[in-house]
Amino acid sequence: GAGVSQTPSNKVTEKGKYVELRCDPISGHTALYWYRQSLGQGPEFLIYFQGTGAADDSGLPNDRFFAVRPEGSVSTLKIQRTERGDSAVYLCASSLMVGNTEAFFGQGTRLTVV
Amino acid sequence: SQQGEEDPQALSIQEGENATMNCSYKTSINNLQWYRQNSGRGLVHLILIRSNEREKHSGRLRVTLDTSKKSSSLLITASRAADTASYFCATDPGGSYIPTFGRGTSLIVHP
Numbered sequence: 001g002a003g004v005s006q007t008p009s010n011k012v013t014e015k016g017k018y019v020e021l022r023c024d025p026i027s028g029h030t031a032l033y034w035y036r037q038s039l040g041q042g043p044e045f046l047i048y049f050q051g052t053g054a055a056d057d058s059g060l061p062n063d064r065f066f067a068v069r070p071e072g073s074v075s076t077l078k079i080q081r082t083e084r085g086d087s088a089v090y091l092c093a094s095s096l097m098v099g100n101t102e103a104f105f106g107q108g109t110r111l112t113v114v
Numbered sequence: 115s116q117q118g119e120e121d122p123q124a125l126s127i128q129e130g131e132n133a134t135m136n137c138s139y140k141t142s143i144n145n146l147q148w149y150r151q152n153s154g155r156g157l158v159h160l161i162l163i164r165s166n167e168r169e170k171h172s173g174r175l176r177v178t179l180d181t182s183k184k185s186s187s188l189l190i191t192a193s194r195a196a197d198t199a200s201y202f203c204a205t206d207p208g209g210s211y212i213p214t215f216g217r218g219t220s221l222i223v224h225p
Contacts, residue, residue, distance in 0.1 A: 033212065042202050042215035043157070056212060089155065098211050102147065103204075107156040 002026075004106035006092050012112045013082055021077040021109045025094030032075050033103060034067055035091040043091055049075060050098055082113045118146075118203045118216035126222045133190040135219040137203030138183075146179055147204045147213055148188050157202065160188070195225040 005024040013019050025032050030051055035043035045059040052072045060066075064082075069075040079086055089110050093103040118139045127133055137146070145164045149157040161177045163170050163186065170177050176189040190197055200220050204213035 031211075035215075040217070042217045045212055045214055048212050056210070091157070093157075093213070099144075102159045102162050103213050104159055105149075105157040 004092055004094055004104055006090075006106035006109050008109060009107065010110045010112075012114060015082060015084060015113055017082050019079050019082055019111065021079075021090050021092075021111070023075045023077070023092030023094075023106060025073065025075070025092070026104060027073075029094035029096055029104075030072070031095045031098050031101075031103075032069060033093045033095075034075070034077050035093065037089045037091055037108070046077070055098075079111075082111075084113045087111055087113045118205045118214065120201065120203055120216045120219040122219060123217070124220045124222075126224065127193060129193060129195055129223055129225050131193055131223075133193050133197070133221055133223070135188045135201050135221070137186045137188070137205075137216060139186075139203075139205045139207070140184065141207045142209060143181075143205045143207065144209045144211060145206060146177075146186050148175075148177060148186075149202045149204060149215075150199045151202065151218070152199045160201075190221075193221075193223045195223050197221060198223050 007022045032049040034046040037043045047057040049069045064080045067077045089108040091108045093105045095101045095103040121136045147162045148160040151157045163179045174191045179186045200218040202218040204215045
């Protein structure tokens, strides 16, 4: 596709439920990043993939958060037992390769936990 | 944790004026990127400047990088109302190649 695509654009879920957020990166981009952004803050790094493997997951806040990228393209961020504090915009970005290349962002998924 | 910090937090100017935003960071980097964000959703990439570069231009944008002071500036010349947005710098702390963001500068350009 022309850009990074994230679905759904909005997700409302009840506390305690499981959610999956999807990211389709730009075709051919090997690096993929997930971020979380709260109101008035900058994007907060969660996890980064190089190909299929999670090269750095140091930003995941706890073990309720997990992400996969099984074929080195589409990635899914999974959140178990959602809490109200998980409410935020979840952003995905991709770049051509690891290194001095630009990271391009999707429009994000706004997650609201009620 | 915050690596880059933008300054000022908020900037309000008149159309036609220049806008300057600054970014300071703490550790060594490979590159620094500037982004724009409207309405709290997707970030638009503006410019990437590498650690061995001192200045880059793109249209009305001028970015400088001073690695000795660990700082960068973004200059928008002849601002327009459409430039109203939040602007973020992203660095890769310790040469990690993972873009790490500050809290951003909120720019308002009055027509």
